[in-house]
Amino acid sequence: MAVNDTLEPIELDDAQLERQRVVLLEKRDRILGMMRSAEQNSDPDELRVADEMDLSSVGYDQAFEYRLRDRDATLIKKIDKAIRRIDAGAYNYCEECEAVIGAQRLIARPETDLCIQCKEKQEHVEKMYEKRRQRMTSFEA
Numbered sequence: 001m002a003v004n005d006t007l008e009p010i011e012l013d014d015a016q017l018e019r020q021r022v023v024l025l026e027k028r029d030r031i032l033g034m035m036r037s038a039e040q041n042s043d044p045d046e047l048r049v050a051d052e053m054d055l056s057s058v059g060y061d062q063a064f065e066y067r068l069r070d071r072d073a074t075l076i077k078k079i080d081k082a083i084r085r086i087d088a089g090a091y092n093y094c095e096e097c098e099a100v101i102g103a104q105r106l107i108a109r110p111e112t113d114l115c116i117q118c119k120e121k122q123e124h125v126e127k128m129y130e131k132r133r134q135r136m137t138s139f140e141a
C-alpha cells in the first residue's frame with residue numbers, strides 16, 4: 001500500500017494553474033460571445049427603444065433577458081476573481097478557511113473560491129433560510 005494513499009486535497013502545480021487560467025479565459029470569452037450574439041438577435045427596433053427608455057419601462061421579455069445577462073455578469077465577475085486569485089498565488093486555497101481546495105474540485109469548477117466543506121456549509125445555511133422563508137409565507141397565506 002502506498003504511503004501517500006491519503007484523502008488530503010492536492011494543490012495544483014504551476015503548469016496546472018496556467019491551464020486553469022486558459023480554461024477561465026476561454027469560458028469568459030464564450031459567455032461574452034453569447035451575450036453579444038443575444039444582443040444581435042434582438043429586434044433592432046426593440047433594442048433602440050430599450051436604449052432610449054429606462055429599465056422600468058421595458059417589457060417582460062426584455063426584463064427576462066436582462067436578468068439572464070445579470071446572471072452571466074455574475075459568472076464573469078467570479079471568473080475575473082478566480083484569475084486574480086491565480087495571479088496572487090491564492091487560487092489553491094479556500095477563501096473562507098484557507099484550506100487547500102483540491103485539484104479535482106478546481107478542475108471541475110474552475111471559478112470556485114471555496115473548499116467543499118465551506119461550500120456545503122454555505123448551501124446548508126441557504127437552505128435553512130429558504131425553509132424559514134417558506135414557513136413564514138405559509139403562515140401569511
Ligand SMILES: [Zn+2]
Pocket residue numbers: 094095096097098099114115116117118119
Ligand atoms: Zn474552506
